[in-house]
Amino acid sequence: MLELRELYQELILDHNKNPRNYHALDHADHEAEGFNPLCGDRIKVFLQMDGDKIKEIGFQGSGCAISKASTSMMTAAVKGKTKQETEEIFNQFHLLVAGKTIETFDQNLLGKLAVFSGVREFPVRVKCATLAWHTLRAALKGEEGKTVSTEIISTEWEAG
Numbered sequence: 001m002l003e004l005r006e007l008y009q010e011l012i013l014d015h016n017k018n019p020r021n022y023h024a025l026d027h028a029d030h031e032a033e034g035f036n037p038l039c040g041d042r043i044k045v046f047l048q049m050d051g052d053k054i055k056e057i058g059f060q061g062s063g064c065a066i067s068k069a070s071t072s073m074m075t076a077a078v079k080g081k082t083k084q085e086t087e088e089i090f091n092q093f094h095l096l097v098a099g100k101t102i103e104t105f106d107q108n109l110l111g112k113l114a115v116f117s118g119v120r121e122f123p124v125r126v127k128c129a130t131l132a133w134h135t136l137r138a139a140l141k142g143e144e145g146k147t148v149s150t151e152i153i154s155t156e157w158e159a160g
């Protein structure tokens with residue numbers, strides 16, 4: 001079995017090179033933009049809901065390898081999930097990257113996202129990894145026209 005660190009690097013490189021769901025959605029009914037000023041990561045998440053379920057998800061943006069890979073893996077993890085399930089995965093992911101003790105994790109829920117435990121060693125990278133999730137949450141809440149910032153959770157668009 002590969003070491004977690006190797007697996008982490010391999011998955012990040014793969015998702016950075018071939019991001020999943022990397023496109024806008026023609027029929028998006030929810031979207032939100034996220035920005036991490038510390039690194040310059042900027043992403044836009046598009047959703048098409050089917051009732052309470054995420055039917056389709058896509059993203060666009062630019063940023064570092066970790067933010068792109070994390071967004072790519074987030075989209076793969078939540079596609080077909082309900083809002084509640086998505087919130088549970090986000091909570092687990094947040095605990096994981098914040099370096100909380102491992103026994104609180106539900107490995108089935110996190111799946112491949114568990115490789116992001118590696119970012120806890122790099123505090124600045126935690127925001128790169130969680131940007132996708134904060135943006136997804138804003139999109140689900142229908143906070144359109146706002147940019148979610150990792151520094152200020154919800155910021156109005158600056159004029160102009």
Ligand code: ZN
Nearest residue numbers: 039041064128
């Ligand atoms: Zn970044």
